[in-house]
Amino acid sequence: MDFERRxxxxxxxxxxxxxxIILLLVIFxxxxxxFVVSDSMELSLPSGKAEASAQRVTRILIQPSGEVLxxxxxxxxxxxxxxLANLLAVNAEEKIAIFTTPGVSVQQLVSVMDMVYLTGxxxxxxxxxxxxxxx
Numbered sequence: 469m470d471f472e473r474r475x476x477x478x479x480x481x482x483x484x485x486x487x488x489i490i491l492l493l494v495i496f497x498x499x500x501x502x503f504v505v506s507d508s509m510e511l512s513l514p515s516g517k518a519e520a521s522a523q524r525v526t527r528i529l530i531q532p533s534g535e536v537l538x539x540x541x542x543x544x545x546x547x548x549x550x551x552l553a554n555l556l557a558v559n560a561e562e563k564i565a566i567f568t569t570p571g572v573s574v575q576q577l578v579s580v581m582d583m584v585y586l587t588g589x590x591x592x593x594x595x596x597x598x599x600x601x602x603x
Contacts, residue, residue, distance in 0.1 A: 525563040526555060529597075530580055532571030545583065552587040565593045 528548075529537040536543055538551060555562055564584055568577055577594070584592055 525565050526552075527565050527567065528580060528584075529567045529569070530572050530576050531569055532573075534576060536580060545579075548580075549583050549587060552584060552589060556588045560588060561591055562589070563591050563593070564589050565595065568594075568596045570596075570598065 527539055529540075531537070536545075536548055538548060543551060552564075566577070566580060566584070581592065581594070
C-alpha cells in the first residue's frame with residue numbers, strides 16, 4: 469500500500485496583537501515615567517593656576533567635628549545662613565570657597581553647599597586642605 473501524504477498548510481503567526489501589546493507598553497511607560505528637572509548649582513573646581521586678581525573671597529571651612537568656620541570665625545547653621553544671606557544681598561556675585569579637611573563626610577559638605585545655594589550663592593568653589601587650618 470502506497471499512501472500519499474497530504475501537504476499541510478503552514479499556519480501564519482498573526483503579529484497584530486503583539487504589536488498592539490508593545491504599543492500599549494510603550495504608552496504605559498511614557499505616561500508613568502516622571503521627567504524631573506532638578507535645580508542644580510554651578511560649581512567651579514580649582515584649576516591649579518593662581519589668579520592674579522585680589523578679589524574678595526568668603527572662605528568656609530568644614531571640620532570633621534561638624535564645626536563650620538567662616539573666615540576663621542565659628543558659626544552654626546542659622547548664623548551661617550544669615551551671614552550668607554546678608555553677604556549675597558550686597559554682592560550676588562560674591563566668591564565663596566568651601567574647604568574641607570580630612571575626615572569630613574560628603575553629607576557635611578552637601579549640607580553646607582545646600583545652605584550656600586539656598587541663600588543665592590552662585591559662584592562657589594570646593595577644595596580640600598590637607599593640613600590643619602591656620603597653621
